[in-house]
């Protein structure tokens with residue numbers, strides 16, 4: 220892989236365009252979320268300088284350290300939260316993120332609704348689905364999705380725009396992408412956040428509207444330090 224962040228983004232955008240066209244869609248139907256977790260501001264700035272505007276971070280605290288200054292300097296950035304959201308981080312998350320992709324439990328949905336009313340901040344949200352029904356993984360189970368979408372959208376009036384999943388590492392991701400697509404369509408949701416460095420092309424063929432790509436853009440991440 221190239222060390223050049225700009226080249227990597229261009230190459231991924233070209234692959235996204237090809238995959239979209241194979242499925243009869245436009246490249247512009249798919250948004251590349253550049254996952255910048257663990258990477259420092261100067262590396263992120265390289266992507267900003269190249270004109271890229273949509274980024275993903277998985278930890279609120281890490282994002283709070285890097286992004287206020289970057290967003291101050293580049294106003295049209297869209298920042299996605301793609302990692303778990305704790306109840307005590309909802310307010311800072313609303314203040315920093317433009318999209319929250321990881322709404323995964325009723326209590327969080329209620330807290331988001333309450334704080335959205337209080338603050339007037341209303342980032343779009345995705346509901347995270349645990350398509351592989353993995354016990355250690357966050358997300359609504361497939362058989363609870365329809366009811367949870369209805370609760371979020373109709374009862375709590377959250378701005379739900381789609382579904383998000385992270386397939387099990389050891390399974391064919393296309394099966395999970397197809398499942399997520401079907402669940403979104405039957406609920407009238409257009410947004411599909413699925414596909415990472417290893418499988419974003421497959422995800423686009425299965426209808427992804429957002430792909431979350433980190434390693435293929437910024438290179439490998441340092442190993443995660445124990446919490």
Ligand SMILES: *Cc1c(COP(=O)(O)O)cnc(C)c1O
Pocket residue numbers: 254256277301302385414415416417431432433434435
């Ligand atoms: C880190 C991360 C990604 C990006 O993964 P890569 O394999 O580096 O592209 C995508 N989605 C989520 C939820 C992540 O945490």
